[in-house]
Amino acid sequence: MLSAHPPLGRPGPHPAAVARDLTKVYDIEGRRVTALDRVSLDIRRGHFTAIMGPSGSGKSTLMHCLAGLDSPSSGTAWIGEVNLTELSDRKLTLMRRDRIGFIFQAFHLLPALTVMENITLPMALAGKRPDPQWLTEVITALGLRDRLTHRPPQLSGGQQQRVACARALLNQPEIIFADEPTGNLDSRAAAEVLRLLQHAVHQLDQTIVMVTHDPVAASCTDHAVFLADGTVVDELQQPTRDRVLDRMRLFDATDSD
Numbered sequence: 001m002l003s004a005h006p007p008l009g010r011p012g013p014h015p016a017a018v019a020r021d022l023t024k025v026y027d028i029e030g031r032r033v034t035a036l037d038r039v040s041l042d043i044r045r046g047h048f049t050a051i052m053g054p055s056g057s058g059k060s061t062l063m064h065c066l067a068g069l070d071s072p073s074s075g076t077a078w079i080g081e082v083n084l085t086e087l088s089d090r091k092l093t094l095m096r097r098d099r100i101g102f103i104f105q106a107f108h109l110l111p112a113l114t115v116m117e118n119i120t121l122p123m124a125l126a127g128k129r130p131d132p133q134w135l136t137e138v139i140t141a142l143g144l145r146d147r148l149t150h151r152p153p154q155l156s157g158g159q160q161q162r163v164a165c166a167r168a169l170l171n172q173p174e175i176i177f178a179d180e181p182t183g184n185l186d187s188r189a190a191a192e193v194l195r196l197l198q199h200a201v202h203q204l205d206q207t208i209v210m211v212t213h214d215p216v217a218a219s220c221t222d223h224a225v226f227l228a229d230g231t232v233v234d235e236l237q238q239p240t241r242d243r244v245l246d247r248m249r250l251f252d253a254t255d256s257d
C-alpha cells in the first residue's frame with residue numbers, strides 16, 4: 001500500500017496529495033473524451049490550493065481522482081504516502097472516511113438532524129468520539145455556538161455551509177476537498193466561508209483543495225492551479241483577484257481564436 005512517488009522537486013514537507021501522470025478517459029457510446037491528460041501535481045501540506053479553469057477543463061475529474069471518488073484510467077494518485085490506485089474498494093472507503101474531508105456546493109446536510117448531530121455524524125458512523133476541546137474550538141471558530149440545536153432548514157445558506165465546514169474539520173482530516181463551496185452563496189456569505197477556510201489553513205494547519213470558478217475565492221488561497229483541456233497550463237503563487245482574472249481572460253482569448 002505504501003509506495004514512493006517521484007518528487008516534482010519542490011522544497012518543503014511531504015505533499016498532502018500527489019498526482020502523477022493522471023489520465024482519465026471517458027468512453028461515451030464509442031466516443032472517447034479525455035478529461036485528464038497526464039496531470040502531475042503536488043498539493044502542499046498546510047496550504048490552501050485552488051483548482052481553476054474553464055468549464056469542462058477537468059477540475060472535478062481531477063478532484064475526484066485525487067480524493068479517491070473516481071479511479072483514473074492511468075497514472076497514480078496518493079494521499080500522503082498511500083497510493084490510492086492500489087487500494088481495494090473497502091480500503092478506499094475507509095481512507096475517504098478517516099483521512100479525507102469533503103465540502104460540497106450543495107452542503108449535503110441531513111435536514112432532520114440538528115447542527116451538532118450533523119457535525120458529529122461522520123465520526124459517530126466511524127465509531128469515534130470527537131476530542132471535546134477540538135469540537136468546541138471548531139464550533140467557536142465557525143460561529144456556530146448559538147446554532148447547535150437548530151436544524152439545517154432553519155439556517156441561511158452561509159450558515160449551512162459553515163456547518164458543512166465544521167463537519168469536514170472535526171475529524172482533523174489530512175486533506176479537505178471543497179467543490180465550489182461558495183457556489184450557492186451570496187458574496188457576503190461566500191466571503192465569510194472563505195475567511196473560515198483560510199483560518200482553518202493558517203491557524204489550524206489544515207490542508208484544503210478547492211475547485212472554484214470565482215477569482216475572489218481563488219485570491220483567498222495560497223496557490224492556484226489552472227487546467228485547460230485536461231492539462232495543467234499554469235500555476236500562480238499567492239494569487240490576487242486581478243492576476244487570476246488576467247489568467248482567465250487568456251482562456252477567453254484562446255477560446256475565441
Ligand SMILES: Nc1ncnc2c1ncn2[C@@H]1O[C@H](COP(=O)(O)OP(=O)(O)OP(=O)(O)O)[C@@H](O)[C@H]1O
Binds near residue numbers: 062
Ligand atoms: N461521467 C462522465 N462521463 C462522460 N464524460 C464525462 C464525465 N464526467 C466528466 N466528463 C467529461 O470530462 C470533461 C471534464 O469534465 P469535468 O466535470 O471534470 O470538468 P470541470 O472543469 O469540472 O467542468 P465544470 O466547471 O463545468 O464543472 C468534460 O468534457 C466532461 O464532459
